[in-house]
Amino acid sequence: MHxxxxxxxxxxxxxxxxxxxxxxxxHQRPLLIRxxxxxxxxxxxxxxxxGMHNLLEPHGLDHLHAIDAxxxxxxxxxHRSFFDMFVISSYVTARxxxxxxxxxxxxxxxxxxxxxxxxxxxxxxxxxxxxxVFRDERKRTLNAVGFAxxxxxLCSGVVVGIHPEGTRGKSSNPxxxxxxxxxLGQLIAHVDPQxxxxxxxxxxxxxxxxxxxxxxxxxxxxxGEPIRVWFGEGLVAGELQALDLDAQATTQAVFxxxxxxxxxxxxxxxxxxxxxx
Numbered sequence: 001m002h003x004x005x006x007x008x009x010x011x012x013x014x015x016x017x018x019x020x021x022x023x024x025x026x027h028q029r030p031l032l033i034r035x036x037x038x039x040x041x042x043x044x045x046x047x048x049x050x051g052m053h054n055l056l057e058p059h060g061l062d063h064l065h066a067i068d069a070x071x072x073x074x075x076x077x078x079h080r081s082f083f084d085m086f087v088i089s090s091y092v093t094a095r096x097x098x099x100x101x102x103x104x105x106x107x108x109x110x111x112x113x114x115x116x117x118x119x120x121x122x123x124x125x126x127x128x129x130x131x132x133v134f135r136d137e138r139k140r141t142l143n144a145v146g147f148a149x150x151x152x153x154l155c156s157g158v159v160v161g162i163h164p165e166g167t168r169g170k171s172s173n174p175x176x177x178x179x180x181x182x183x184l185g186q187l188i189a190h191v192d193p194q195x196x197x198x199x200x201x202x203x204x205x206x207x208x209x210x211x212x213x214x215x216x217x218x219x220x221x222x223x224g225e226p227i228r229v230w231f232g233e234g235l236v237a238g239e240l241q242a243l244d245l246d247a248q249a250t251t252q253a254v255f256x257x258x259x260x261x262x263x264x265x266x267x268x269x270x271x272x273x274x275x276x277x
Contacts, residue, residue, distance in 0.1 A: 072155050154191055228268075232261050
């Protein structure tokens with residue numbers, strides 16, 4: 001495990017001045033994080049699995065079970081709804097022993113700028129929405145520290161969930177993607193070579209839990225589109241590092257695997273759709 005850096009306090013503003021140090025203090029205590037994951041995290045993961053079990057359609061679970069991750073896992077997924085990573089990580093928790101804690105970098109807005117942000121973060125996710133990602137003029141300085149914090153936290157049993165696109169794709173076409181950011185590549189450059197990267201594709205879910213939990217209760221045939229989760233073959237951080245690509249190119253190389261899973265889903269959906277006469 002790397003030395004744990006902290007964000008420079010002089011760069012923080014307003015609520016950030018106590019919200020950021022609070023969450024840093026939490027994440028410097030692995031035992032506390034694992035307790036939060038085994039209580040709040042597992043409860044919420046179980047809620048997603050039960051509340052959507054009639055809708056969930058997993059693919060590639062053999063890839064998920066095949067991963068040996070002595071230094072942790074990075075989940076890299078497309079981004080279609082607010083809850084994509086919650087569903088993906090719920091599968092990882094329910095089907096494997098890979099995850100004892102989860103980190104999901106999140107925009108600093110609200111969760112680190114509003115008084116209720118840290119409270120909701122701890123109560124609703126067990127503190128998993130960390131570290132904050134800044135989008136203002138401080139991003140070069142503060143986000144670099146955030147990547148170093150994730151690299152320091154990654155070890156056996158730790159999973160980091162990242163959306164390389166950086167924000168949700170809002171197109172009606174689920175196979176249309178936004179340009180990727182360089183953040184995933186920056187993280188991969190700093191992690192232990194034995195860290196595994198697991199490409200994922202998710203589709204079929206909205207950002208309304210009320211809608212998803214509601215249609216889960218409908219009779220078969222009336223529930224609408226299933227929520228498909230595809231797991232790809234795990235990549236090895238050291239092999240990507242050896243390619244000596246820049247951060248953007250590394251991110252694109254990983255996201256190409258996510259897109260390939262999307263093409264598998266497209267073909268799967270086409271085969272499952274009856275041709276009208």
